[in-house]
Amino acid sequence: MSPRRGDEGACRFRRKSAKYPVRRLILLVGEGRETEPNYFRAFGREHGARCGFCLAVKGAGGFSPEHCVDKALNEIESARRRHQKYDEVWCIFDVESVDKTASLAKAMATARKSGIKTCLSNPSFEVWLIAHFERTRKSFIDAKAAERHLSDHWQEMCGQPYDKADPRVYERVRVSTETAIKNAQEVHLKDHRGGNVEKCNSSTEVYRLVAMLLAIT
Numbered sequence: 001m002s003p004r005r006g007d008e009g010a011c012r013f014r015r016k017s018a019k020y021p022v023r024r025l026i027l028l029v030g031e032g033r034e035t036e037p038n039y040f041r042a043f044g045r046e047h048g049a050r051c052g053f054c055l056a057v058k059g060a061g062g063f064s065p066e067h068c069v070d071k072a073l074n075e076i077e078s079a080r081r082r083h084q085k086y087d088e089v090w091c092i093f094d095v096e097s098v099d100k101t102a103s104l105a106k107a108m109a110t111a112r113k114s115g116i117k118t119c120l121s122n123p124s125f126e127v128w129l130i131a132h133f134e135r136t137r138k139s140f141i142d143a144k145a146a147e148r149h150l151s152d153h154w155q156e157m158c159g160q161p162y163d164k165a166d167p168r169v170y171e172r173v174r175v176s177t178e179t180a181i182k183n184a185q186e187v188h189l190k191d192h193r194g195g196n197v198e199k200c201n202s203s204t205e206v207y208r209l210v211a212m213l214l215a216i217t
Helices: 037-051 065-079 100-115 126-132 143-158 168-191 208-213
Strands: 024-030 053-059 088-094 116-120
Touching: 024 037, 037 053, 037 168, 037 208, 053 065, 053 143, 065 088, 065 100, 088 100, 088 126, 088 208, 100 116, 116 126, 116 208, 126 143, 126 168, 143 168
Parallel strands: 024 053, 024 088, 088 116
Antiparallel strands: none
């Protein structure tokens, strides 16, 4: 199958032939407007062909977890009308604050019923980026606090503050991907004893998604 022409972040997908192997087509819908889509589009371009996957990446506009799942369902239905099917569908959420609890719970329930996999970060995706620099379970009062903490590392590395809209976000941290997987995994599984990320500030499940794509156990 192949995504329709114009799908942002998608790549051409070829069925198995004498020349080209089968590649898994995976839909990722990030709740955020720019950070997650920018990160995973660049990640997919670098690793997709070698690791046997093709990412179709969408942003949900920074609205709500429910909107993110709705967008994923719309993409699945659009593919169905084209007689196509994604091999896996993921929604990437931020926990952020207690004000979001009801929306997150509804989104998670809908995702489970629909066979959509979920990937949480508490309070935000920036916790995954922080893991590229340090192993910390520090609790952040909100996403802005996590961004400020990350910005200290960003300033030292890049000579400029962290910017959520930075199109080079993956490029800047790519060399530390395996370090980030190790740090985030240890914080989640050891410090938080593998608990529900929704209740473990700070922690993230992004390491699971990235390790799966890279086939790192």
